[in-house]
Amino acid sequence: MEQLPVTMTVNGMHYSRAVEPRRLLSDFIRHDLGLTGTHVGCEHGVCGMCTVLIDGQTARSCLTLAVQADGAEITTVEALGTPAKLHPLQQAFWEKHGLQCGYCTPAMLLTAVELLNSNPDPTRSEISEALSAVLCRCTGYQTIVDAVESAAGAMKGAAR
Amino acid sequence: MKPAPFLYFRASSLDDALAGLAGHGDDAKILAGGQSLIALMNLRLIRPAALIDINRLSGLAYIRQEDGTLTIGALTRQSTVESSEVIARLCPLMAEAIRFVAHRPIRNRGTVGGNLAHADPTSELPAVAVALGATLVARSQNGHRTIAADNFFVGPLSTALAANELLTEVRVPVWPAGQGWSFMEVSPRAGDYALVGVAATLRAAGGVCQAARLVYTGVGPRPIQVAKAEQVLVGRPSREATFREAAEVAADQVDPSSDFHATSEYRRDLVRALTRRALLAALDRCPKGA
Numbered sequence: 001m002e003q004l005p006v007t008m009t010v011n012g013m014h015y016s017r018a019v020e021p022r023r024l025l026s027d028f029i030r031h032d033l034g035l036t037g038t039h040v041g042c043e044h045g046v047c048g049m050c051t052v053l054i055d056g057q058t059a060r061s062c063l064t065l066a067v068q069a070d071g072a073e074i075t076t077v078e079a080l081g082t083p084a085k086l087h088p089l090q091q092a093f094w095e096k097h098g099l100q101c102g103y104c105t106p107a108m109l110l111t112a113v114e115l116l117n118s119n120p121d122p123t124r125s126e127i128s129e130a131l132s133a134v135l136c137r138c139t140g141y142q143t144i145v146d147a148v149e150s151a152a153g154a155m156k157g158a159a160r
Numbered sequence: 161m162k163p164a165p166f167l168y169f170r171a172s173s174l175d176d177a178l179a180g181l182a183g184h185g186d187d188a189k190i191l192a193g194g195q196s197l198i199a200l201m202n203l204r205l206i207r208p209a210a211l212i213d214i215n216r217l218s219g220l221a222y223i224r225q226e227d228g229t230l231t232i233g234a235l236t237r238q239s240t241v242e243s244s245e246v247i248a249r250l251c252p253l254m255a256e257a258i259r260f261v262a263h264r265p266i267r268n269r270g271t272v273g274g275n276l277a278h279a280d281p282t283s284e285l286p287a288v289a290v291a292l293g294a295t296l297v298a299r300s301q302n303g304h305r306t307i308a309a310d311n312f313f314v315g316p317l318s319t320a321l322a323a324n325e326l327l328t329e330v331r332v333p334v335w336p337a338g339q340g341w342s343f344m345e346v347s348p349r350a351g352d353y354a355l356v357g358v359a360a361t362l363r364a365a366g367g368v369c370q371a372a373r374l375v376y377t378g379v380g381p382r383p384i385q386v387a388k389a390e391q392v393l394v395g396r397p398s399r400e401a402t403f404r405e406a407a408e409v410a411a412d413q414v415d416p417s418s419d420f421h422a423t424s425e426y427r428r429d430l431v432r433a434l435t436r437r438a439l440l441a442a443l444d445r446c447p448k449g450a
Contacts, residue, residue, distance in 0.1 A: 051265055058268055062271070064198070065198070
């Protein structure tokens with residue numbers, strides 16, 4: 001099978017690989033790069049588990065071919081924080097019980113990153129609308145909305 | 161699931177893309193945002209032999225005002241339309257409708273041209289294009305032609321585009337002063353496919369409706385314009401009683417089908433309710449005293 005070269009920056013690191021054109025970006029990130037923080041659910045764009053940032057914007061990595069991301073800058077959940085120094089959103093998810101099983105959490109976090117980048121002081125309804133891009137089957141969403149609201153406050157405070 | 165194997169061809173110019181289409185014809189698919197195409201491929205509902213990736217054709221991504229026309233390049237991302245001040249000013253109906261297209265991550269990748277060329281019968285932009293009398297530009301190696309939006313949408317996932325043609329541009333008249341508008345839809349959850357949606361425009365003066373457009377999504381194989389309901393409005397008082405009459409006619413004229421998501425009767429009910437609400441909202445946006 002034909003393989004094509006792709007080069008991209010993922011979380012600040014440069015990667016070059018040869019892939020089949022049909023390699024999904026989600027599989028490229030998980031299988032070829034070993035970054036398993038990006039989860040995979042439905043693989044047809046409905047559930048949002050595979051959300052990553054492509055050049056700073058959220059995207060379904062299951063609806064993007066790895067070859068399309070040639071030259072792009074990708075951010076996955078691994079870039080957000082470390083166990084010793086959590087990102088304010090991760091800290092807020094911890095404090096507000098914004099996760100149960102954790103499967104949707106990477107996607108929720110990245111979706112919230114994009115929201116707070118463009119709208120640092122969102123209303124609860126704006127938070128709900130943004131998070132509607134990602135399915136969660138445990139929490140009932142309320143604690144996730146709480147967490148994003150709390151992180152927005154913390155991030156504004158830090159920026160002051 | 162994963163897509164079946166295909167040949168991948170990254171177009172580096174418009175000519176390149178058109179040559180690819182001419183060479184592969186029916187076996188090739190244009191890859192723009194890929195938000196519907198790759199989903200269908202992952203599900204193995206389609207297995208194109210080749211994909212022609214037009215994402216590097218940055219010359220196809222633009223929003224411009226040329227005389228009385230607003231032109232939108234086919235590769236313009238939906239989220240670009242959403243945040244465009246030009247669109248908000250010159251095509252507020254599209255600005256309102258685009259927010260109903262799936263979710264932000266989808267709109268970040270999905271394109272205006274891709275949405276129209278995919279021609280999903282529940283999609284928002286096709287109804288907007290028909291309501292505004294948009295003109296679509298198709299190019300092939302043989303040249304280009306323009307297609308009225310009303311003739312472009314043929315049926316579910318089916319358009320007037322020939323196998324060797326690429327949709328490159330959408331043209332809509334710059335918004336006429338004093339015209340009200342509203343796009344409304346009902347879907348089970350934000351971002352889901354619409355059960356029913358309506359694109360409405362209304363012109364009114366001195367308490368009388370002058371002109372109206374009512375185009376529905378989700379009630380047929382393509383966007384459905386209900387001329388009889390529009391005619392109910394023209395020359396009549398611009399108030400709720402008239403809108404109720406038009407809503408009854410619209411509900412009577414459409415013939416939605418039943419499926420897993422909603423019955424035909426429920427969709428008809430939604431047409432009735434959304435027509436009345438959309439006309440009231442559109443009237444609200446006409447100049448005061450209209």
